[in-house]
Amino acid sequence: MDAIPPITAGADTRAPRPPRSLHRFANPGRFLRASGRVLPWLTAAAIAVLAVGLAWALALSPPDWQQGETVRIMYVHVPMAWLAMGGYLGLALASATALVWRHPLADLFARELSPVGAVVTALCLATGSLWGKPMWGTWWVWDARLTSVLVLFFLWLGHAALTRAFDEPDRGARAGAILALIGVVNLPIVKFSVDWWNTLHQPASVTRLGAPAMHVDMLYPLLVCALGFTLAFAAVVLARTRAAVMERRIRALELARARREDGGATP
Amino acid sequence: MTRKRRRLYILLLCALGLGSATALTLTAFQDNLVFFRSPSDIAAQPPPADRAFRLGGLVETGSVERAMGADGRPTARFRVTDGAHTITVAYTGVLPDLFREGQGVVTLGRLGPDGVFRASEVLARHDETYMPPEVADALKRAGHWNPSQGAAPPAAGWNTLDPAAAPRQPAGSRGS
Numbered sequence: 340m341d342a343i344p345p346i347t348a349g350a351d352t353r354a355p356r357p358p359r360s361l362h363r364f365a366n367p368g369r370f371l372r373a374s375g376r377v378l379p380w381l382t383a384a385a386i387a388v389l390a391v392g393l394a395w396a397l398a399l400s401p402p403d404w405q406q407g408e409t410v411r412i413m414y415v416h417v418p419m420a421w422l423a424m425g426g427y428l429g430l431a432l433a434s435a436t437a438l439v440w441r442h443p444l445a446d447l448f449a450r451e452l453s454p455v456g457a458v459v460t461a462l463c464l465a466t467g468s469l470w471g472k473p474m475w476g477t478w479w480v481w482d483a484r485l486t487s488v489l490v491l492f493f494l495w496l497g498h499a500a501l502t503r504a505f506d507e508p509d510r511g512a513r514a515g516a517i518l519a520l521i522g523v524v525n526l527p528i529v530k531f532s533v534d535w536w537n538t539l540h541q542p543a544s545v546t547r548l549g550a551p552a553m554h555v556d557m558l559y560p561l562l563v564c565a566l567g568f569t570l571a572f573a574a575v576v577l578a579r580t581r582a583a584v585m586e587r588r589i590r591a592l593e594l595a596r597a598r599r600e601d602g603g604a605t606p
Numbered sequence: 607m608t609r610k611r612r613r614l615y616i617l618l619l620c621a622l623g624l625g626s627a628t629a630l631t632l633t634a635f636q637d638n639l640v641f642f643r644s645p646s647d648i649a650a651q652p653p654p655a656d657r658a659f660r661l662g663g664l665v666e667t668g669s670v671e672r673a674m675g676a677d678g679r680p681t682a683r684f685r686v687t688d689g690a691h692t693i694t695v696a697y698t699g700v701l702p703d704l705f706r707e708g709q710g711v712v713t714l715g716r717l718g719p720d721g722v723f724r725a726s727e728v729l730a731r732h733d734e735t736y737m738p739p740e741v742a743d744a745l746k747r748a749g750h751w752n753p754s755q756g757a758a759p760p761a762a763g764w765n766t767l768d769p770a771a772a773p774r775q776p777a778g779s780r781g782s
Contacts, residue, residue, distance in 0.1 A: 401738030405704060405753075410736060439613045476702035476729045482641035520621070524628040535632075536639045537662060539712055544734040552761040554737040 367584045370444055374581050381574040389567035396560035403557070412470040414561055417545070418568040419463035423491060424526055426456040426572065430498065431523045434516035444580070446512035447587070449519065450502045451579035455572060457495035464492060475539055483532035484540035491529055494522040642712045645691035653717060661695070661723055662712040662731065663688045670707055686711060686723075693717075697725040704730035708753050733758070741767050 396414035403410035430452050437445035467485070468478045479485065502508075502515035533542045545551045551558055632639070642662030643653075653659055669685035681698045695713055705711065710731035715724045735758040737745075744767065745751045750759050758764070 401740070404737050404739040404742035405732060406736075413736070435617060439617055440610055474702070474704055474730065474732060476727075480641065480729070483639055520617070521624060523621075524624055528628075528632070536636075536641065537644075538641050539729060539731055541732055541734040544736060547734075550761040550765055552733075552735045552758075553765060554741055555766050556738055557736050558765070 367444065367588065371581060371584055374577055378574065378577055378581070381570060381577065385567060385570035385574050388563060388570055392560060392563035392565075392567045396564050400560045401554075401556050406474055409470065409473050410557070412466050413557075414564045415568075416463060416466040416470060417561060418565040419459050419466060420488070421565055422568060422572050423456065423460040423463050423488070423495075424529060425569075426452065426459060427491060427494070427519075427522070427526060430456060430519045431526075434519040437512060438516050438520070444584070446509075446516070447583045448576070448580050449498070449515060450512065451583050452576050453495050453499040453502065453515075453519075455576050455579065457492065457499055459572065460488065460492040460495055464488060477539075480539050482538040482540060483536045484529070484538045487525060487529045487532050490525055491522075494518070494525060498522075644688040645686060645693045646688050648693060648717070649691045655719065656716055658714065658716050660712055660714050661686055661693060661717075661725075662710070663693075665705070665707050665709055665711055666692060667707045686713065693723050694721065695723045695725050695728075697728050699728070701728055702730040704732055706753070735761065737764060 393414070397411055400411075400414075402408050430449055433445040433449040433452065436442045437449060464485075467488075471480075472478050498515050498519050501518055502511045505511035505514065532538060533540055544553045545558065545561070553561070642660035644663055645661070648661065663686040666685040666687045669683075671683045673681050673683075675681045675698055679698050680700060681696070682701060683694065683696050685692045685694050687693075695715070697713065697715075705728065710733065712729045712731055713723065713725035714727040714729075717723050737758070741764055742751075742753070745759070745764055746753070750763070
């Protein structure tokens with residue numbers, strides 16, 4: 340049995356509760372049980388909040404005084420931008436946890452997070468481009484905000500590719516974690532690019548010192564949409580991580596059976 | 607020192623080194639990272655002749671002259687200002703929808719010897735204020751704000767404003 344990777348060890352037996360709270364979920368059996376209970380509620384909440392938020396934002400909220408109906412792109416673009424950055428922060432935290440504390444689930448979580456993060460960042464870039472053409476007069480410019488978000492997109496893609504590029508999953512996870520942590524320097528650049536340098540992109544409306552520069556009739560639907568997309572993002576990543584844990588378990592069981600049959604054939 | 611703690615310190619040290627390296631690089635390239643230059647930048651550091659660059663600022667109120675060119679394409683002349691300095695811009699082509707007096711613009715072109723900036727591209731730059739048209743109308747009606755004169759008043763005054771209940775000034779003192 341000692342050939343089985345440590346992640347599956349004790350999957351079926353209830354291990355005594357370790358002192359570190361983070362490491363409680365290093366036990367994949369406990370993680371699967373807890374996440375299996377949470378996931379249906381998370382999915383239902385995401386669908387409900389998104390339905391309310393999108394109906395409010397796309398149909399019921401007022402148009403903007405200068406952008407007219409085009410402003411409705413904001414209700415998708417801004418949550419995607421927040422998720423692209425917040426998700427990357429999550430990736431960095433998971434990578435630090437994996438590197439420092441060797442938490443086995445943190446590797447899997449990071450690996451399953453990055454394709455979702457890449458999709459979200461691509462949606463942010465695509466909606467921004469669609470919004471830029473009618474408002475600014477151009478699909479794309481190389482200003483500091485747009486360029487740094489493009490770099491963020493490449494970091495997501497690079498992490499997703501790098502973690503899958505090795506035959507040994509552990510080495511891929513290590514390389515991906517280092518890449519993710521190096522990429523963290525890009526986060527403050529994305530956030531503050533509109534304040535540090537002059538850009539075509541306007542400064543932040545909501546996350547700024549003082550009151551948001553947005554009327555509540557548009558701010559509240561934006562926040563509901565952001566909550567809905569965040570719940571959906573969390574549900575997708577949790578479901579992917581569960582699938583990855585189960586996949587790894589199946590692979591370990593098959594390895595163990597193959598080894599046992601091997602051992603039975605040649606005594 | 608446990609191995610976990612040592613790894614944590616190595617990680618923090620690397621983060622510190624990488625962070626300061628990035629900060630120093632960005633500071634060194636500060637001037638190259640700007641997307642456009644303001645009229646004051648141009649006045650302080652005139653660019654070499656015939657070098658294309660981006661000029662950004664606000665369209666000065668009352669400065670826009672539109673005409674129809676000989677080839678049937680619309681032409682526009684306007685002044686771009688940042689408060690301290692002003693540059694006249696000549697442009698042939700269709701202006702973006704958001705173009706208006708008091709609005710931010712970014713133009714790409716060359717500064718001629720006569721001091722006129724000949725733009726080949728005009729992009730509109732909008733500010734970060736979002737409000738329903740009724741709220742904008744109420745603010746304008748009450749005389750708090752004229753969009754051609756500059757940015758909206760501080761958001762605390764209007765971000766919960768109900769346009770139906772907004773104060774109305776007597777007709778004589780109404781703005782544009």
